[in-house]
Amino acid sequence: MPLHPIADLPPVPSGDLPGNAVALLAGVLDSAMDGIITVDQEQSVVMFNRAAERIFGWSRQQVLGQPLDKLIPQRFRAGHGRHLARFGATGITSRRMGDGTVIHGLRANGEEFPLDASISQLDTPQGKLYTVILRDVTERVQAQEERSAFAAAAHAIREEEKSRVARELHDELAQSLTALKMDAIWMRDHVGEMPTSARAKLDSMLATLDHAVASTRRIAADLRPLMLDDLGLAPAIEWLASGFTQRFGVPCEAVIDEDLELQEPYATAVFRIVQESLANVAKHAQAKRARVLVEKRPDTILLSVRDDGRGFETAAPRKPQSLGLMGLRERAHLLKGEVRIESTPGQGTLIEVRIPLPALEAAA
Ligand SMILES: Nc1ncnc2c1ncn2[C@@H]1O[C@H](COP(=O)(O)OP(=O)(O)OP(=O)(O)O)[C@@H](O)[C@H]1O
Numbered sequence: 259m260p261l262h263p264i265a266d267l268p269p270v271p272s273g274d275l276p277g278n279a280v281a282l283l284a285g286v287l288d289s290a291m292d293g294i295i296t297v298d299q300e301q302s303v304v305m306f307n308r309a310a311e312r313i314f315g316w317s318r319q320q321v322l323g324q325p326l327d328k329l330i331p332q333r334f335r336a337g338h339g340r341h342l343a344r345f346g347a348t349g350i351t352s353r354r355m356g357d358g359t360v361i362h363g364l365r366a367n368g369e370e371f372p373l374d375a376s377i378s379q380l381d382t383p384q385g386k387l388y389t390v391i392l393r394d395v396t397e398r399v400q401a402q403e404e405r406s407a408f409a410a411a412a413h414a415i416r417e418e419e420k421s422r423v424a425r426e427l428h429d430e431l432a433q434s435l436t437a438l439k440m441d442a443i444w445m446r447d448h449v450g451e452m453p454t455s456a457r458a459k460l461d462s463m464l465a466t467l468d469h470a471v472a473s474t475r476r477i478a479a480d481l482r483p484l485m486l487d488d489l490g491l492a493p494a495i496e497w498l499a500s501g502f503t504q505r506f507g508v509p510c511e512a513v514i515d516e517d518l519e520l521q522e523p524y525a526t527a528v529f530r531i532v533q534e535s536l537a538n539v540a541k542h543a544q545a546k547r548a549r550v551l552v553e554k555r556p557d558t559i560l561l562s563v564r565d566d567g568r569g570f571e572t573a574a575p576r577k578p579q580s581l582g583l584m585g586l587r588e589r590a591h592l593l594k595g596e597v598r599i600e601s602t603p604g605q606g607t608l609i610e611v612r613i614p615l616p617a618l619e620a621a622a
């Protein structure tokens with residue numbers, strides 16, 4: 259018959275409780291879905307409930323009196339000890355562990371797993387007791403990773419599809435329209451005398467064809483600048499900046515590392531982030547100038563788009579139809595990057611994005 263967990267506690271709590279209350283408390287602890295572990299000041303385990311046994315794969319007897327380190331992967335042990343000491347010194351009675359990051363436990367079979375935990379402390383005459391309530395979140399973390407992978411795949415497919423449509427528009431439709439235009443010009447120049455009305459029709463056909471060719475090229479370029487595939491990222495960003503100046507009459511300087519070579523999905527992400535940021539400057543900023551900076555550091559790509567326009571309240575709630583900045587953040591996060599938006603009404607806006615580069619990419 260295993261020892262009752264409460265009976266393994268230092269005499270403080272049990273000593274103060276009548277026998278049936280001890281049994282009740284033991285029952286509650288053992289029926290909890292979450293793992294509950296209490297350690298003393300020396301970090302020896304003094305209580306280990308049934309859910310903890312299930313989660314860690316150790317029986318209560320194998321853990322009681324043992325150092326808590328047994329349940330923590332080697333590389334986190336020293337850090338955990340320091341956290342516990344600091345928590346003990348704060349006097350806060352309870353808090354979530356891990357400061358929003360996932361922390362890891364170690365099972366009896368050597369497997370590591372992510373967990374969510376909160377910790378509380380209790381002063382007793384025999385010293386402090388720390389109780390950790392924890393939940394195995396392996397499945398949740400896996401689901402999150404799968405969602406991110408799915409989103410990344412969906413992005414890649416969308417880009418591929420846009421790229422294909424852009425190529426077809428550019429190479430097929432624009433070429434056919436150009437050929438038609440050539441034929442129309444030939445007619446105008448070779449048919450000789452024709453009625454004024456036919457001549458007017460032909461001129462109007464030529465104008466329409468000019469317009470159709472220009473729109474087709476513009477639509478293709480907006481879908482995906484083919485120069486991103488053909489010439490690379492730096493010329494594509496320069497093209498964005500000069501197109502911005504031409505279309506909106508706002509000077510836009512582009513400062514780009516000369517040897518900026520990035521593979522996919524990095525090149526497309528950087529391009530789309532700059533594109534959305536400049537679209538926002540055009541749409542909202544009423545700026546006098548804008549500046550794009552793209553810098554490749556040894557292990558990071560740093561890009562920023564700054565304008566001197568009217569700025570906005572970054573804490574204001576997002577309009578439901580506004581998806582640009584959200585998409586920009588999502589792109590950066592998919593590549594484990596960070597986005598910083600600095601904007602003050604009347605003082606312009608800075609969008610700054612840092613994306614870590616994997617070793618291979620950084621060496622490219
Ligand atoms: N450079 C900027 N200058 C001033 N305001 C800006 C700037 N960039 C963004 N904003 C403000 O932030 C809001 C959110 O931008 P976001 O790009 O998410 O949406 P949107 O541009 O309104 O719509 P969408 O990008 O979906 O077409 C904008 O509506 C605008 O008020």
Ligand SMILES: [Mg+2]
Nearest residue numbers: 537538582583
């Ligand atoms: Mg926008």
